[in-house]
Amino acid sequence: MPAERSPAYQRIYAVVRRIPRGRVATYGQVAALAVLPGRARQVGYALHALEDGSGVPWQRVINHRGEISPRAEPFYEPLQRAMLEAEGVVFDARGRVDLGHYRWEPAPSPWPRSRARTG
């Protein structure tokens, strides 16, 4: 049984698929949403095992610093950046993404604020 079929990997892929276009998420964020707290490395490992036709938007997963994590093949770095830029994600002069602006938030503060006063 390939590791890609592992339940943990499947949850990771499911979370990554939920990342909307033009948004990014960190490995730790994906790990937390995939019910794998503290195992951010596994997220990267799971994405590493992905195939081209997997349909998983792996390019939307970056590290906590808003940077594209360098992998063994330097070829992927500009590729991921180009894919994100094609989605509307803007990179800083230092090659970083403003997480405060592009970070995907699956739960947009569902606070029990009850009836909003003033509306």
Add this chain to the structure above:
DNA sequence: TGCTTGACATAAT
């Protein structure tokens, strides 16, 4: 089976 590596995160300085 045990050691090393790796698409990371967090805490301390």
Add this chain to the structure above:
DNA sequence: CATTATGCCAAGC
């Protein structure tokens, strides 16, 4: 915010 140290777990050898 950058560095350094530590935790984490699967894959490769």
